[in-house]
Amino acid sequence: MPEPLDDRPPRRSLRRDADVRAVSRMTWGIAAAAIAGTVVVGGLAAGGVTNQAAAEGSTSAGTGAVLASDGAAPVAGNGTYVAPDSTYSDDDYYRGDDGGVPARSDGGLQPPPSAPAPSFQPPVAASGGS
């Protein structure tokens, strides 16, 4: 049996995260929900969840993060790994028959939608070694 790594109760930061999202939803109403819906649909569609289900989940994204803090990765009823709070889908990479060795290495690095442009403005941030 797998050994749970983390059986701690939900962390305060996660509850605060949910609070922040709730405040945001109240503040921005439909507009914020539309933004979150777009984000969640985009993040989940490749993970085997229907867009309708994802859209419904979008209004409770913060709650999903809190519920998942028991440390266990959620597994959907069909056995497909689902990450409601996931930014990146691993759907294309971890289907190896041997239990997880990536079967594909395509879906390569994605160029930016628009290239950087020269700027004369004072910088807001710096990108450099850290």
Added chain:
Amino acid sequence: MVAEHATARFAALGTTALVAVDRPDYIDLAESVLRDELERIDRACSRFRDDSELSALNRAQGREVAVGMLLWEALSVALRAAAVTDGDVDPTVGRAMGEMGYDRDFTLVRGPRPGVVVTITPVPGWRAVRLDRERGTVTVPAGVSIDLGATAKALAADRSARAVHDATGAGTVVSLGGDIALCGPAPEGGWPVRVTDDHSRLDGAGETVALREGGLATSSTTVRRWATSAGARHHILDPRRGAPAREVWRTVSVAAATCVDANIASTAAIIRGHDAPAWLSDARLPARLVSPGGTVVQVGAWPEPAR
């Protein structure tokens, strides 16, 4: 001047965290959201915290363990990085990094540590790590130590920029030690970002570019260096040699659709050395590479510097 915006900066993840939003009234909320995201990523993915999920996984000695969503995501991203770079960016370098003396937060590594002896340790390879998506478990072979440093920080930047934008509705820039992610609308003319050797220097030698979306990451051998009995070491490890990458480029900056992809490419470019420009060009990634002597090579759609 850049459109009205507000910026907050604080120390986190052993480096500097910065958030800028184009709605100044929301800067406190933006900072709060960023701090929460970084705390979560640190508790899940830090190699230097005994209480992190990653440290527990590294101590599991080959046992199959269930991990939380965030660590799962970070491991998935790290293994994808290895896959798309043919192993140049490999998360199983943890033990080799430790053997090089990078076994604690860098603020402690760069201090005086007499008697640190460096040994070269083979990197076991990313294919040794097993993710079982049906069981939601991870198995790391005994003796293998995962280091998510190359990609977890960029993942945190992408996640944080999105979370801040979701919470505030503002156009958002998040920078974590110079790994930059954008989300939401950009001001007219884009967000100006200085591209230089050291992320802490807004006036450092380099150039300023305007970004509208996606991410920008810079990898450099010039900043995170430390002294050992075998001479100076830097933190970008060539997995095939188990040693710091040869310094064909001192600094590489790459723009991509996400900060994660930019970070993967900039890290791999340092390791690939002379082959990096062609590889970046084939991937259609705008990039700026600086040799140890200061010669600048621009790749793809990277712009000419503003004069």
